[in-house]
Amino acid sequence: MNALAALGARALRVLQGWGHGALFFLDLIRVLPQALRRFGLVVVQMHAIGNRSLLIILASGLAVGFVLALQMYYALVTYGAAESLGLVVNLTLVRELGPVVTALLFAGRAGTSLTAEIGLMKAGEQLAAMELMAIDPRARVLAPRFLAGVLAMPLLAALFSSIGILGAWLVAVGLIGIDGGNFWSIQQNGVDVWRDVGNGIVKSAVFGVICTFVALYQGYETEATPEGVAYATTRTVVMSSLAVLAMDFILTALMFSTR
Amino acid sequence: MSKRSIEILVGLFVLLGLGGVLFLALKAANLTTMSNGDTYPLTANFDNIGGLKARAPVRSAGVVVGRITGISLDPKTFQGVVTLEVSRRFEFPKDSSAKILTAGLLGDQYIGIEPGGDMANLAAGDTIKQTQSAVVLENLIGQFLFNKAAEAGSGDAAGSKP
Numbered sequence: 001m002n003a004l005a006a007l008g009a010r011a012l013r014v015l016q017g018w019g020h021g022a023l024f025f026l027d028l029i030r031v032l033p034q035a036l037r038r039f040g041l042v043v044v045q046m047h048a049i050g051n052r053s054l055l056i057i058l059a060s061g062l063a064v065g066f067v068l069a070l071q072m073y074y075a076l077v078t079y080g081a082a083e084s085l086g087l088v089v090n091l092t093l094v095r096e097l098g099p100v101v102t103a104l105l106f107a108g109r110a111g112t113s114l115t116a117e118i119g120l121m122k123a124g125e126q127l128a129a130m131e132l133m134a135i136d137p138r139a140r141v142l143a144p145r146f147l148a149g150v151l152a153m154p155l156l157a158a159l160f161s162s163i164g165i166l167g168a169w170l171v172a173v174g175l176i177g178i179d180g181g182n183f184w185s186i187q188q189n190g191v192d193v194w195r196d197v198g199n200g201i202v203k204s205a206v207f208g209v210i211c212t213f214v215a216l217y218q219g220y221e222t223e224a225t226p227e228g229v230a231y232a233t234t235r236t237v238v239m240s241s242l243a244v245l246a247m248d249f250i251l252t253a254l255m256f257s258t259r
Numbered sequence: 260m261s262k263r264s265i266e267i268l269v270g271l272f273v274l275l276g277l278g279g280v281l282f283l284a285l286k287a288a289n290l291t292t293m294s295n296g297d298t299y300p301l302t303a304n305f306d307n308i309g310g311l312k313a314r315a316p317v318r319s320a321g322v323v324v325g326r327i328t329g330i331s332l333d334p335k336t337f338q339g340v341v342t343l344e345v346s347r348r349f350e351f352p353k354d355s356s357a358k359i360l361t362a363g364l365l366g367d368q369y370i371g372i373e374p375g376g377d378m379a380n381l382a383a384g385d386t387i388k389q390t391q392s393a394v395v396l397e398n399l400i401g402q403f404l405f406n407k408a409a410e411a412g413s414g415d416a417a418g419s420k421p
Binding site: 046047050054154155159161162165184188189197201 | 271279280284
């Protein structure tokens with residue numbers, strides 16, 4: 001009987017957590033217009049979230065492009081299809097790796113700093129102080145960060161894919177010796193703007209919502225102690241990564257299964 | 260850092276990101292090669308469309324002149340009905356023929372239009388009368404084996420007579 005009660009209590013706790021998160025999300029959406037009215041705050045957060053993530057995103061994109069071109073070449077040349085290297089790399093990056101790897105890096109680079117910042121604000125009772133001054137901390141602190149994260153993610157993902165394709169071009173044309181004109185023309189024949197590039201951008205926008213929301217929620221709901229903040233930061237990375245991967249599968253199944 | 264320099268940096272970031280999107284759309288995808296606007300529809304009925312897919316190119320003399328927009332099955336004749344969008348710049352004679360061809364040995368299939376000699380041109384919504392279905396490898400192999408067997412049979416018959 002005790003075990004049954006423990007199971008029930010656990011299930012209720014999990015459900016309560018989910019419900020709490022969902023309500024928090026709705027609250028956040030409701031205060032978003034207030035962030036739009038003070039766009040200066042969003043710009044500052046764009047700098048913290050977007051600009052400062054640029055270097056790691058570009059470096060990883062370039063590396064992924066290099067490696068992808070080499071590996072795909074070894075696989076494709078077996079079938080005498082080395083010419084389609086550009087197409088394979090392009091589709092891999094634009095559809096999957098661009099949005100997903102950007103989101104994972106984003107969770108590690110920007111999500112953790114958001115959680116830690118807000119967690120420390122809470123630990124230092126700054127959020128409570130704001131409430132005392134009749135300022136809604138959600139509108140003043142969370143909403144600009146949320147908006148900035150959601151705006152920055154598709155841009156970062158597009159840059160990741162672009163630099164990856166350029167990296168693949170460097171390897172394919174410079175190192176392997178595939179014809180440059182062919183490299184681009186086969187991509188223009190095989191990649192559709194709306195189906196491939198468009199869906200990739202939609203994906204990265206969804207991932208932007210997931211990563212930023214998880215980071216903000218974990219920061220806002222953290223236990224206001226040093227251990228609590230550390231725990232919340234870890235949870236941010238784990239939860240947003242898992243959520244992104246799960247969501248990626250669902251989105252891929254919805255977007256690309258009909259063909 | 261002053262507010263203004265932050266704003267400039269963020270502006271640069273947004274520009275860079277939009278540049279990335281533009282690069283993906285223009286250089287690494289088909290936005291530039293997509294036939295824009297001025298097209299007219301044609302249909303063609305095939306006994307067998309093979310592996311033809313929507314959005315496959317329509318070529319004449321190897322040059323892309325349009326795209327396939329839809330494929331369906333005629334419920335009465337059980338023929339595959341393929342709808343094409345052909346660029347307005349190209350008008351084909353009424354007795355042109357459409358073939359389903361394959362790019363390379365194992366490449367994607369596309370429709371090749373061979374112009375005829377009629378004075379009148381195909382108008383929007385017309386059907387291409389003369390069509391040639393896709394080559395299905397299984398049928399080809401079956402036919403080849405059948406011919407071989409028939410040859411062997413007649414060879415035996417010829418050999419046993421004298």
